[in-house]
Amino acid sequence: MKEEAAGVPEESGAPRRRGRRPGGSDTRVALLEAARTVFAERGYDGATVRMIADRAGVDPAMVNHWFGGKEKLFVAALDLPADPGAILSEALPGDPDHLAERVIARLLQVWDETGGTQLATLLQSIASHEVAAGLLREFIGRVLVHKVLSAVAPDRPELRATLAGSQMFGLAFVRYVLKVEPLASADHATIIAAVAPNLQRYLTGRLP
Amino acid sequence: MKEEAAGVPEESGAPRRRGRRPGGSDTRVALLEAARTVFAERGYDGATVRMIADRAGVDPAMVNHWFGGKEKLFVAALDLPADPGAILSEALPGDPDHLAERVIARLLQVWDETGGTQLATLLQSIASHEVAAGLLREFIGRVLVHKVLSAVAPDRPELRATLAGSQMFGLAFVRYVLKVEPLASADHATIIAAVAPNLQRYLTGRLP
DNA sequence: GTCTATACAACGATAGAC
DNA sequence: GTCTATCGTTGTATAGAC
Numbered sequence: 001m002k003e004e005a006a007g008v009p010e011e012s013g014a015p016r017r018r019g020r021r022p023g024g025s026d027t028r029v030a031l032l033e034a035a036r037t038v039f040a041e042r043g044y045d046g047a048t049v050r051m052i053a054d055r056a057g058v059d060p061a062m063v064n065h066w067f068g069g070k071e072k073l074f075v076a077a078l079d080l081p082a083d084p085g086a087i088l089s090e091a092l093p094g095d096p097d098h099l100a101e102r103v104i105a106r107l108l109q110v111w112d113e114t115g116g117t118q119l120a121t122l123l124q125s126i127a128s129h130e131v132a133a134g135l136l137r138e139f140i141g142r143v144l145v146h147k148v149l150s151a152v153a154p155d156r157p158e159l160r161a162t163l164a165g166s167q168m169f170g171l172a173f174v175r176y177v178l179k180v181e182p183l184a185s186a187d188h189a190t191i192i193a194a195v196a197p198n199l200q201r202y203l204t205g206r207l208p
Numbered sequence: 209m210k211e212e213a214a215g216v217p218e219e220s221g222a223p224r225r226r227g228r229r230p231g232g233s234d235t236r237v238a239l240l241e242a243a244r245t246v247f248a249e250r251g252y253d254g255a256t257v258r259m260i261a262d263r264a265g266v267d268p269a270m271v272n273h274w275f276g277g278k279e280k281l282f283v284a285a286l287d288l289p290a291d292p293g294a295i296l297s298e299a300l301p302g303d304p305d306h307l308a309e310r311v312i313a314r315l316l317q318v319w320d321e322t323g324g325t326q327l328a329t330l331l332q333s334i335a336s337h338e339v340a341a342g343l344l345r346e347f348i349g350r351v352l353v354h355k356v357l358s359a360v361a362p363d364r365p366e367l368r369a370t371l372a373g374s375q376m377f378g379l380a381f382v383r384y385v386l387k388v389e390p391l392a393s394a395d396h397a398t399i400i401a402a403v404a405p406n407l408q409r410y411l412t413g414r415l416p
Numbered sequence: 417g418t419c420t421a422t423a424c425a426a427c428g429a430t431a432g433a434c
Numbered sequence: 435g436t437c438t439a440t441c442g443t444t445g446t447a448t449a450g451a452c
């Protein structure tokens with residue numbers, strides 16, 4: 001507990017104005033951006049509300065005011081590095097036997113756009129937090145199964161989707177989070193040639 | 209590495225003795241065992257030094273004394289929930305064309321032994337902690353590459369190892385951490401039949 | 417004037433260090 | 435064992451938009 005209210009040891013470089021800000025500024029958006037950055041750098045537990053508020057240049061209490069707590073802010077900030085549904089829709093048209101190649105190529109392209117850091121964050125968040133795990137579970141079940149597989153494969157779409165998801169999840173994790181060589185530095189062509197046949201088997205091949 | 213299995217007592221209900229312990233007992237080993245249990249149950253951040261010390265029946269200060277801090281204890285404790293090297297060695301003898309089946313079968317057996325919870329926390333620790341990520345990186349590079357692949361496949365052992373690792377990592381994560389159905393509840397035979405051909409291709413098949 | 421976004425202070429909890 | 439730092443959260447007074 002702190003009782004030293006008399007002395008003023010605190011010196012902030014920039015005096016923050018109290019009360020409502022002038023019309024232009026938007027605390028909510030600033031918090032979301034800061035949250036994405038800080039969660040990306042430190043993970044869920046490592047990121048503190050105070051860090052995020054600092055980065056956004058606002059008071060920590062704003063997190064509660066706008067989002068209702070750290071966890072809710074996390075969920076709001078986890079607003080997808082790229083829209084997976086859109087990516088899959090793009091890959092669907094064309095030869096079904098080469099669907100896997102198109103999917104992997106597009107995913108690698110999107111993942112590498114930010115140097116993989118944004119994806120790494122998402123994966124770490126998913127791994128370390130129940131809420132994020134639930135989000136991914138829902139995504140795999142809904143988008144992957146009913147959007148892709150029902151269009152190309154008749155039998156066991158759920159099993160195919162989870163198998164395909166496990167391969168892509170593992171690939172993403174090893175490449176962008178764990179950064180194991182040589183996979184971390186391999187070019188897209190190599191990865192596509194290596195992984196596409198396996199993914200294709202999960203999607204449309206013969207399963208037990 | 210194996211530390212001597214000196215009579216390590218279970219913690220439950222044992223009254224805490226004071227002063228120097230009799231010759232046979234080993235605080236270091238007790239802490240390591242306690243650390244494995246607690247890290248497995250709560251993850252890295254969720255596990256506290258006090259919990260571990262409590263479980264080991266020793267003072268928290270012993271963690272600093274013997275290991276120099278929580279992180280160092282973690283590294284020391286993460287010396288295998290089940291020995292992957294041994295598992296791979298067991299799977300090596302036999303028809304090389306069915307190596308993947310044997311590996312997956314054995315891994316599933318070990319993973320499921322604890323209901324998957326121990327594996328789940330290990331994976332989460334790997335995902336959320338730099339140290340653990342480094343450990344896995346080293347494991348994939350050293351054990352997988354030089355122990356398995358050099359015995360069965362001549363070309364690109366590192367790439368094969370990382371690809372195989374990504375598939376098994378993804379499978380483990382989706383099944384035990386994310387618990388996505390139907391993969392989470394699928395029986396071993398189904399998973400083996402589904403995944404083994406893909407893993408086999410990474411291990412010994414034709415690669416670009 | 418009313419409403420609300422804001423800043424500041426402090427709380428109880430807890431974990432790691434000494 | 436004790437101490438200290440810091441966490442997420444809450445209460446409250448205030449400044450500015452409407």
